[in-house]
Each structure stands twice: as C-alpha cells, then as structure tokens.
Amino acid sequence: MTRYSEFAPSQRIIMTPGPVEAEPRVLRALSYPILGQFDPEFTDLMNDTMSMLRELFQTRNHWAFPIDGTSRSGIEAMLASIIEPADKVLIPIFGRFGYLLQEICERYGAEVVTMEKPWGTVFDQEEIAAVIRIEQPAIVAIVHGETSTGRIQPLNQLGAVCRENGALLVVDAVATIGGVAVETDAWMLDAVIGGTQKCLSIPSGMAPITYNERVESKIAKRKRIERGLRQPGEILTEESILKPIASNYLDLSQLQDYWGPARLNHHTEMTSMLYALREGVRIVLQEGLDARFQRHKLHEQALVAGIQAMGLTLYGESECKLPVVTCVQIPPETDGESVRSMLLGTFGIEIASSFGPLKGQIWRVGTMGYSCRQTNVLHFLGAFEAVLIRHGLRIPPGRSVQAALNCYETPVSLGVETL
The missing domain is CATH 3.40.640.10 (Type I PLP-dependent aspartate aminotransferase-like (Major domain))
Structure with missing residues (x-):
C-alpha cells in the first residue's frame, strides 16, 4: 500500500498577474x-x-x-x-x-x-x-x-x-x-x-x-x-x-x-x-482579438470602480495603466500579507503582493484571460471588502460591488460579453 495520497489541488480563483486560471477546454486538450x-x-x-x-x-x-x-x-x-x-x-x-x-x-x-x-x-x-x-x-x-x-x-x-x-x-x-x-x-x-x-x-x-x-x-x-x-x-x-x-x-x-x-x-x-x-x-481567435481586448478593458473598469468605491488608492500613473493588472496601495497600518492570507484561506481568492522597492506597499490584482470575468470581479470585490473590514478599515459596506455593477450595465447593453 502506498503511503502517498492522490493529489487533489484546491479550487482557486486566481487573480494574480500570472499564472491565472486555465481555460477548461485547454485542460481538456492536455488529456x-x-x-x-x-x-x-x-x-x-x-x-x-x-x-x-x-x-x-x-x-x-x-x-x-x-x-x-x-x-x-x-x-x-x-x-x-x-x-x-x-x-x-x-x-x-x-x-x-x-x-x-x-x-x-x-x-x-x-x-x-x-x-x-x-x-x-x-x-x-x-x-x-x-x-x-x-x-x-x-x-x-x-x-x-x-x-x-x-x-x-x-x-x-x-x-x-x-x-x-x-x-x-x-x-x-x-x-x-x-x-x-x-x-x-x-x-x-x-x-x-x-x-x-x-x-x-x-x-x-x-x-x-x-x-x-x-x-x-x-x-x-x-x-x-x-x-x-x-x-x-x-x-x-x-x-x-x-x-x-x-x-x-x-x-x-x-x-x-x-x-x-x-x-x-x-x-x-x-x-x-x-x-x-x-x-x-x-x-482567443474564436472570441476575436478586438472583442477580447474590449472584454479585458470592461472588467478592468469594473474592478477599478469597485476598488475606488472602497476609498482605496490606485498605484502609478493612470495614463499608462496596464489594463490587465491593477495595483492597489496598501493602506497605512494594514498588514498586506494578512489580507492576502485571509482572502486565500477564507474565500479561495489569490492576489499578488510585490517585490523590490514596492515590497509591502501594493497589492497586484490581475484580470487576465479566463480569470477575467464578471463573476470573479464581483466575488473578489465582495470578499476584499469583507476582509478589509475585518482588518479594521472603515469601508462603506456594499458600495464596491454596486459600483462594479454600474459599469457592467451599459457595456452589456452594447453587446460586450462579460463571461
């Protein structure tokens, strides 16, 4: 009898700048x-x-x-x-x-x-x-x-x-x-x-x-x-x-x-x-490059709206923001790693910290590929808000998800798929 159990990784919502969740059809192709x-x-x-x-x-x-x-x-x-x-x-x-x-x-x-x-x-x-x-x-x-x-x-x-x-x-x-x-x-x-x-x-x-x-x-x-x-x-x-x-x-x-x-x-x-x-x-080609780029932009806008509705500050110059990665400044007196740990352990959501001169100063949230979808953005915002409140921040409850939903209403009516 083997002393090693079958490996069964936990289901995660991966919202880092990479790796991200693999497309289910890609996982099927691997088999x-x-x-x-x-x-x-x-x-x-x-x-x-x-x-x-x-x-x-x-x-x-x-x-x-x-x-x-x-x-x-x-x-x-x-x-x-x-x-x-x-x-x-x-x-x-x-x-x-x-x-x-x-x-x-x-x-x-x-x-x-x-x-x-x-x-x-x-x-x-x-x-x-x-x-x-x-x-x-x-x-x-x-x-x-x-x-x-x-x-x-x-x-x-x-x-x-x-x-x-x-x-x-x-x-x-x-x-x-x-x-x-x-x-x-x-x-x-x-x-x-x-x-x-x-x-x-x-x-x-x-x-x-x-x-x-x-x-x-x-x-x-x-x-x-x-x-x-x-x-x-x-x-x-x-x-x-x-x-x-x-x-x-x-x-x-x-x-x-x-x-x-x-x-x-x-x-x-x-x-x-x-x-x-x-x-x-x-x-990617089936979705269409232009449609795919628009989808990434849409979910970025919803994510940013939700984060700003919490009263948090984005990092970096807005004119050159990378649409698929959003950097959030960690509020003073907040343990950034404790927040990340609770997001992962309680809600199954992974976001990234940073390194070099930005170590301990920002969180990095990715909206890439299959991970870039409305359910992930809304789930993250709700969980992030809850975790920050548990860490003592005064966040207006519910406002972040509503701000994201406001972003989704008009683009959806114009035919942009939100996944």
Whole structure:
C-alpha cells in the first residue's frame, strides 16, 4: 500500500498577474492521447499552431512558433540567438522585468546601456528615440506590459526609429499577448515574445515567439560564423569564430530547422503542451482579438470602480495603466500579507503582493484571460471588502460591488460579453 495520497489541488480563483486560471477546454486538450513528434497528424498540428500564432501576433512573419519552456525561455532564446560579441543593447527599464532583460543580455556578452524611469511611470517614446540616435545600439530590448508596476509602455513609434538607426527591436509581450493589442507588423516590432500563463490562460510551459526577416538574417549570419563559413566579402574575426551561441537548446537557428519543412530533430516536442497552446490560441481567435481586448478593458473598469468605491488608492500613473493588472496601495497600518492570507484561506481568492522597492506597499490584482470575468470581479470585490473590514478599515459596506455593477450595465447593453 502506498503511503502517498492522490493529489487533489484546491479550487482557486486566481487573480494574480500570472499564472491565472486555465481555460477548461485547454485542460481538456492536455488529456488527449500522445502522438509521435513526426506523426503527420502532429506535424499538421505544428503547422496549424504557427498559422494561428501569426494571427495572434498580428503579423505575416514566417517564423512564429513556441519555445518549450516558461516565458523566460522565449526571452532568452531570442536574445541568445541574436546577440553577437560586444553588441550594444539598449534597455529602457521601468520595472523589475527590465532588469531581467539586462541580466540576460549581460550573460551573453552584450554591452548593455540602460535608461530608467521611476516605477509607476513609463517612457515617452521620444525619450527612447533620442537615446537610440545617440547610442546607435544593435538591439533595443523592452518590456511591453510590466506586471511589477502595472504599467504599459507605448511602442507604436519605436519600430520606425529602430529601423532608421539599424537596430533590432525585441519586445517582451509576455503579460500582454492575448489581452492587449500587440501589433507586430504595424508597429514594426522585429521580435516579440509571449507567454502562455497570463492572458492566454494556458498552463506555464511554452513561450510563443515571432520574428521577422531582419532577425532571421542576423541568426543566419551567426550560423555561418559558427561554422566558419562566409559569404563573398564577409570578414570573419577570430573573436566571432570563437564565440558561438552559448545555448544549444535555445538556439533559434536549430529550432528553425525543427519547425521548418526539414523537420530536423532537435528535441522531443512537448506534445501535450502543444495541444494546450493550439486550443488556447484557437479560443482567443474564436472570441476575436478586438472583442477580447474590449472584454479585458470592461472588467478592468469594473474592478477599478469597485476598488475606488472602497476609498482605496490606485498605484502609478493612470495614463499608462496596464489594463490587465491593477495595483492597489496598501493602506497605512494594514498588514498586506494578512489580507492576502485571509482572502486565500477564507474565500479561495489569490492576489499578488510585490517585490523590490514596492515590497509591502501594493497589492497586484490581475484580470487576465479566463480569470477575467464578471463573476470573479464581483466575488473578489465582495470578499476584499469583507476582509478589509475585518482588518479594521472603515469601508462603506456594499458600495464596491454596486459600483462594479454600474459599469457592467451599459457595456452589456452594447453587446460586450462579460463571461
């Protein structure tokens, strides 16, 4: 007789900035029978997934496929594959994940130049453009949605500036893809990395990416250098020949051979996760990107109205608020972790705390993907109000839920689905 009991996780309402609740149809897809990675049904599935990812990223790029690993694996695969020795990389930082980009780039030998904004704010795009013109970086790497501060960085002008100055623009869209517009081609983004565990409502484990011909050209150049080859007139230095891409697993040149027509074996594909990714993206496209973005915005508005009706203060500049993450300042003399603990233990609702300079100062509430629905917002507001009252705050009872309901009445009459 085994001494281990069957594992049965508790049912939770997850309203963090990720992970979030998985879509039930995605969980069902995870249970499908395994296919061999070269079975024609499976390679057709791979092709389907690439096509669907192009729609998700709003691009005509040939390359759009997942990296097997968490979101960070996609970021690292992209940067590892395009950073050449001593490349200058510009990283505008306005939260924790900008520092992550800096660390990864430094590990791969880049000369990193940073510019920083106080947390809770973002950059004016012209500020970044001015530094690009001065520094002339080979790569600009930037976060689109910064979940540590609940801010979103405008990007619609940066792509053109990067192209004018010969730089590649690499965007971390892990927190925004599937919940907020990410217009890869229209904004001239050269490479975009997404995540599954946030607005796509798929378990963590894959990182969908896309990149254009400009990135592909640099990957091809590095591939030639590593093999000691050169095109007519191309000069190979001793330094570049001795420094191949450091990672085998995250080498996009090899992954292109795997995801391309050759189907050269690189690794054993994560079969069940690819089922989940395909189903999750299918659900997004079935809903429609514009409708999905409107739905996220609607529930954000209801959540914010309810929080403000309690007399609480939102954190950060409102003009650059990330629609899928709402940051709330913890009132003075309130134990933020005790509030989170009671929400989880009594009501089964999880929200997030923060870290770095914001540790102990804010709560972060996510409204992402399948977790972004009216029942969750209303249940959270009622529970949050009750918990805060139990912690001694003077909250007007019932007002928060009524404020949220007021937000839902008009949009519903206009045909916006509230889930």
